[in-house]
Amino acid sequence: MKLDARQIETRTQELYEKLRAAGLKVTLQRLAVYRVLLQSHGHLTAEQVHQAVARDNPALSLSTVYNVLETLVKIGAIGEITTDGGTKLFDRTPGDHHHFIDTETGEVIDLDDSAGVKLDLNALARRGFAVEGAKLTVYGRRKK
Amino acid sequence: MKLDARQIETRTQELYEKLRAAGLKVTLQRLAVYRVLLQSHGHLTAEQVHQAVARDNPALSLSTVYNVLETLVKIGAIGEITTDGGTKLFDRTPGDHHHFIDTETGEVIDLDDSAGVKLDLNALARRGFAVEGAKLTVYGRRKK
DNA sequence: GTCTAATTAGGAATAATTCTTGATTGACTA
DNA sequence: TAGTCAATCAAGAATTATTCCTAATTAGAC
Numbered sequence: 001m002k003l004d005a006r007q008i009e010t011r012t013q014e015l016y017e018k019l020r021a022a023g024l025k026v027t028l029q030r031l032a033v034y035r036v037l038l039q040s041h042g043h044l045t046a047e048q049v050h051q052a053v054a055r056d057n058p059a060l061s062l063s064t065v066y067n068v069l070e071t072l073v074k075i076g077a078i079g080e081i082t083t084d085g086g087t088k089l090f091d092r093t094p095g096d097h098h099h100f101i102d103t104e105t106g107e108v109i110d111l112d113d114s115a116g117v118k119l120d121l122n123a124l125a126r127r128g129f130a131v132e133g134a135k136l137t138v139y140g141r142r143k144k
Numbered sequence: 145m146k147l148d149a150r151q152i153e154t155r156t157q158e159l160y161e162k163l164r165a166a167g168l169k170v171t172l173q174r175l176a177v178y179r180v181l182l183q184s185h186g187h188l189t190a191e192q193v194h195q196a197v198a199r200d201n202p203a204l205s206l207s208t209v210y211n212v213l214e215t216l217v218k219i220g221a222i223g224e225i226t227t228d229g230g231t232k233l234f235d236r237t238p239g240d241h242h243h244f245i246d247t248e249t250g251e252v253i254d255l256d257d258s259a260g261v262k263l264d265l266n267a268l269a270r271r272g273f274a275v276e277g278a279k280l281t282v283y284g285r286r287k288k
Numbered sequence: 289g290t291c292t293a294a295t296t297a298g299g300a301a302t303a304a305t306t307c308t309t310g311a312t313t314g315a316c317t318a
Numbered sequence: 319t320a321g322t323c324a325a326t327c328a329a330g331a332a333t334t335a336t337t338c339c340t341a342a343t344t345a346g347a348c
Contacts, residue, residue: 025314025325046305061328066305068327082230084279086335088304100273116267121282123260129244132284135228138265140276169294169345190336205297210336212296230304232335 001042001110003092008038015077022075032057033068037078043089043108081108081135098136109142145186145254147236152182159221166219176201177212181222187233187252225252225279242280253286 003011015034019026036052037044044052050065069090072078079091081099089108098111111117117138121131147155159178163170180196181188188196194209213234216222223235225243233252242255255261261282265275 027314027326029327059328061330063306063329064327080228082226082228084226086226086230086232086304088230100268103276111268115271118262118264118267119280120262123262124244124255124282124284127259128287129282130285130287131282132247134280134282136263136278136280138268138273138275138278140268141274143272143274171295171345173296203297205299207298207337208296230335 002040003038008035011038015072018075018077024071024075028057029060029064030068030071032060033065034072034077037090037092040092041107042092042110043081045087045089049090083108084137096133096135098138100138100140100142102142103139104141107142111136111138146184147182152179155182159216162219162221168215168219172201173204173208174212174215176204177209178216178221181234181236184236185251186236186254187225189231189233193234227252228281240277240279242282244282244284244286246286247283248285251286255280255282 012031012035015031016026019030024030032053033049036049040048040052046062046065046069049069050060050062053060053065069078069080073080073090073094076094079094079097081089081091083089083101091110093110098115098117100109100111100115101107102109117136119134119136121134124131156175156179159175160170163174168174176197177193180193184192184196190206190210190213193213194204194206197204197209213222213224217224217234217238220238223238223241225233225235227233227245235254237254242259242261244253244255244259245251246253261280263278263280265278268275
C-alpha cells in the first residue's frame with residue numbers, strides 16, 4: 001500500500017522534527033533516503049534503497065545509505081525487520097507492528113490493528129517474564 | 145533447560161530414523177553436531193556448534209558444520225531461527241514454536257504450550273490471507 | 289573386502305555490512 | 319553573507335558470516 005502525497009508531506013515534516021529533536025542536521029542525503037522509503041511499498045533492503053536513491057542522486061554512496069538508515073532507525077523515523085533468511089529490511093513504518101510475508105512472492109505486508117490479530121501475552125507475566133515487546137511474523141499466501 | 149540422558153538417547157534414535165527415512169548416511173559428523181545441540185541449552189550459532197564439536201573432534205571443519213546443520217534442518221531433526229540482529233541460531237527443537245529473548249542476557253528460551261501464549265489468527269483468513277505458519281518472538285526480561 | 293555415490297576437509301569465493309579517513313557541508317554566529 | 323567548525327559524507331578497505339569448490343575419504347550395499 002503506497003502513501004499518498006499528503007501523507008508523504010506529513011511524514012516528511014515529522015522527519016524534520018525528529019532530526020531536530022535529536023540534534024541532528026537535516027541533510028539532502030537523509031531526506032532522499034527517507035523519501036525513497038515513503039514512496040515505496042514499505043519494505044526495502046539497503047541495496048534497494050541505494051538503487052532507488054541513485055536515480056536522482058547518483059553520487060549518494062552505499063555506505064551513506066547504511067549510515068542514514070541506521071540514523072533514521074535510531075531516531076524512530078523508520079523501522080527495521082529481519083526476515084527468516086537473514087535479509088534486513090527497512091520499514092517505512094516505525095514502532096512495533098506485525099508482518100505478513102507472502103511465501104510465493106516474498107512480499108511483506110504490514111498487519112495493523114484492522115487485521116484483527118489477537119495476541120495475549122498476559123500468561124507470560126505470571127510465569128516470570130517481564131514483556132517489553134513482541135514481534136509476530138505470519139507466513140502464507142494472500143488471495144487476490 | 146537441558147535435556148536429561150534419557151531424552152538425549154531418545155532423540156538420537158530419532159535422528160537415526162530420520163536420516164534413514166531420508167536416504168542419508170549416518171555419519172560421525174552428523175551425530176557429533178546433533179549431540180552438541182541436544183546437550184546445549186537449545187540455541188547455538190554455527191560457530192558455537194563448531195567450537196563445541198571441536199573439543200572432541202578437532203578435525204571436524206566449519207564448512208561441515210554448516211553442511212550438517214543444513215541437512216538436519218532439511219530432514220526436520222532441528223530448527224533454525226533468525227534473531228533481530230540477523231544472527232542465525234540452530235534450535236534443538238524442530239517445528240513451529242515461539243521464543244522469548246532476554247534483552248539483558250541475549251538468552252533464547254522456547255515458549256511451549258505451557259507458557260500460555262494465546263494467538264488467534266482467524267481474522268486473517270477472513271481478510272484473504274491463507275496462513276501457513278507464524279513465528280512469534282517476545283522480548284523482555286526473565287525474573288529469576 | 290570391494291565398489292560407488294555420498295560426504296567431508298580445507299580453503300577460496302561471495303555477499304552483506306561496518307569501519308576508516310580525508311573531504312565536504314549544514315547551521316550557527318557575527 | 320561570509321566565516322567557522324563539528325557533523326556528515328564518499329570511497330574503498332576490512333570484517334563477518336556463509337556458501338561454493340574440489341580432491342580425498344567413507345558409509346553402506348553387495
